[in-house]
Amino acid sequence: MTQNLFEQRKKELVKYYRQFHHLPSYDELAELYGVGSKGSLYKYVEKFIEEGLVAKSEGGRLIPTTKLYGLRVLGTVQAGFPTAAEEELTDTLSLDQFLIKNPEASYMLTVSGDSMIDAGIMPGDMVIVERGRQPKIGEIVVAEVDHDWTMKYYLKRGDEIILRPANKKYPDIRPRQELNVAGVVTSVIRKYK
16 A cells, blocks of 8 residues: 555545544445455554544444544634744644533533623524533523523622623523523634635
């Protein structure tokens, strides 16, 4: 197997994963590479494992690693005055790894309304929420207040809990009967196009 052929096979594997969001089975991989037997795939699979693109589960199935689906981190960019920069591959990072510390307890919601715009949370943004965590003062929470759902800053005055919007057009919310905090907002995702 030449290096060029291996690089081509690697690109085909990455393309397949990005298109279908799962790794091909051995049969699909054999078809993708145009080889007659699964045994012919052995060298490719071993090289993919060696490079850290995939791993094998206990059952022998191929599983993706962040090197396969992560984005390349090429360095930093100055947000103030322009400076000279060089592209330098520093790491590969999965956005899930970066944004979600506790995947089992996390979920996403789409934001509607403008009550949190001064916190940088706009309508149409996605927020990642972690459930089962006691909110700290000043954190943004998703909560059920008197049978209505909202996302606001979590504040306390003495024993009173206050939910404060990040838009002066809206008043603070003081629960009258019940407050159930469903989770703490840990990340905001905005897609520009």
